[in-house]
Amino acid sequence: MTRRVWIFDLDNTLHNASAHVFPHINRSMTEYLQQHLQLDEQAANALRMHYWQRYGATLSGLMRHHGTNPDHFLWHTHQFPDLERMVLREPRLRHVLKALPGRKVVFSNAPRHYAHAVLRLLRIEGQFDDVMAVEQTRYRPKPDSFGFMRLLRRHRLKAAQCVMVEDSTENLQAAKKLGMHTVWVTTETRKPPYVDVKVRNVMELPRAMSRLD
The missing domain is CATH 1.10.150.450 (DNA polymerase; domain 1)
Structure with missing residues (x-):
């Protein structure tokens, strides 16, 4: 696949949001x-x-x-007086993202101020070409196709160029229907037909790249 573009969910994909x-x-x-x-x-x-x-x-x-x-x-x-303590940072994440060839975008159902704050705390904000938050989807969050289509138009992309990296099966199913490649971040053993690759966490992405071709 040429000119690959990675589209990352934020919460429970780039960091563990379930804990705090x-x-x-x-x-x-x-x-x-x-x-x-x-x-x-x-x-x-x-x-x-x-x-x-x-x-x-x-x-x-x-x-x-x-x-x-x-x-x-x-x-x-989305007010977090103690967000720095609540965000669990993986120190190697920045290195892993840099190792992935192609452009990278964050596509989150969270609001813009929160998404940018988390990316700064994870020290990976500079790794992404764009952060598309729920405001940019006119408050029509994933899995609504409206946001996906708006992202594709905004960056002049074809769905086949994109790899959606997500923890939500509903959002992956929507991405697959549009023609995107899909990576499910999960510890589950099952693998639905709309999932191309399954990883336990995003740290495994560089090793999983060959399975997307």
Whole structure:
């Protein structure tokens, strides 16, 4: 494949967000729903989960059913007074990314301010040609094809040039439908047909490159 372009998800792909970051975001979103929809904690948490499962993002459900301002929601739910301690950095990640031939883009459902803050803490911000956050998809997060198509147009790419590196099977399935190559970051043993290559973490990518050709 010529002129390969790597498209990386951020959370649970380039770093482990499950340990500290995701629990914090989940609590912040539940608190937001409590405050702005006048719900108790149990009802707010259930609604957060329901919208996430139904639409792929809590924000999508809030915009659709409650007219929530997306910037207001994203700002208030992505405040991290102690983000430096919460982001788990792999010291060799920068070296691994530099070893991958081709352009690199981050494509995340997270807001722009958070994505850039995490990349700075991981010390890899300079490795990417672009960071496409949820604002650039007009708040239509993956797996919605709108964001994928916007990224392709923005960088004048064909899907066949791209390798989508993700932890989410739904997002990989959407990428594969468009004609992208797919890498699933997971410890699971199964390998769905829309996954080309499976790695336990992104540190294995240089060794896995030959399997993408």
